[in-house]
């Protein structure tokens with residue numbers, strides 16, 4: 001019996017092979033290996049997909065976070081409020097600019113930033129609130145936006161797992177001052193290597209981000225500031241343009257599969273993912289919870305079903321953060337012990353889904 005993988009990138013390539021091969025060949029034939037039309041077109045098309053004013057392609061989603069904060073002037077002595085239930089990249093950017101992450105707990109239903117805890121975490125040094133739209137579901141951006149506005153703080157969405165997700169009709173990437181995306185291969189929109197983008201409406205901030213990502217340059221050899229080399233690779237841009245056209249259908253397929261899982265696993269005793277009223281998730285991951293997680297993983301493995309844990313050790317408990325004040329985050333800590341991601345990708349077949357359900361039941 002073939003193992004059902006958590007993600008299957010072979011099937012996605014098979015469905016677009018001709019177009020992707022042609023896109024790659026086109027870039028190579030042009031011999032334009034830095035910047036160029038594929039990057040510019042992808043930036044415009046991705047911004048349009050997000051309903052945003054513009055986008056800047058960068059090398060990966062981690063750099064995207066660092067560069068946005070730098071361009072906003074966030075640095076040493078500043079604090080950024082975020083969550084510990086996320087991938088390490090969320091805070092690498094914060095810490096690399098010299099700022100300090102301040103963690104708030106997540107909601108017990110969605111496992112996303114609990115907006116009710118944000119105000120108590122604010123200090124005179126707080127500059128930015130960074131909600132993470134984890135698993136493909138947007139945080140409560142009405143509440144977070146209102147808090148930020150009252151306090152005069154910026155909002156940067158970590159939308160690495162939420163391409164196309166919506167909150168009350170608005171798309172991830174348009175609800176803060178800027179949003180960062182990753183096109184890591186396994187994301188809903190994935191490149192064939194590392195890639196990322198910043199989506200931002202304010203043209204002045206967008207141009208500052210572009211400068212930071214491209215050696216601080218305004219013109220070829222005039223460097224206005226000390227930047228870095230974090231450009232979107234045109235080969236990746238060309239691939240992403242092909243895949244972006246398929247993304248709406250892929251996100252719909254994920255939603256259909258998620259609905260099937262929710263129906264088939266109802267009453268199983270597993271805690272199923274909760275969609276907040278107002279949220280339209282894109283189901284980057286389908287995350288169930290159980291105190292019996294380890295035993296379930298073993299049984300799934302024996303039944304040929306691959307599973308994952310996102311994430312087993314919350315950020316405030318990571319060895320790399322030993323020097324950062326670690327608050328008690330009971331909901332985050334409990335989630336980390338109980339979360340289990342089961343196979344969900346657009347090409348998953350109904351027969352495979354039934355096999356996953358049977359293994360879990």
Ligand SMILES: *Cc1c(COP(=O)(O)O)cnc(C)c1O
Nearest residue numbers: 060061062087089090160182184
């Ligand atoms: C994937 C991811 C990132 C960063 O992505 P890379 O492109 O791998 O650098 C940031 N935040 C979250 C929540 C992610 O899942």
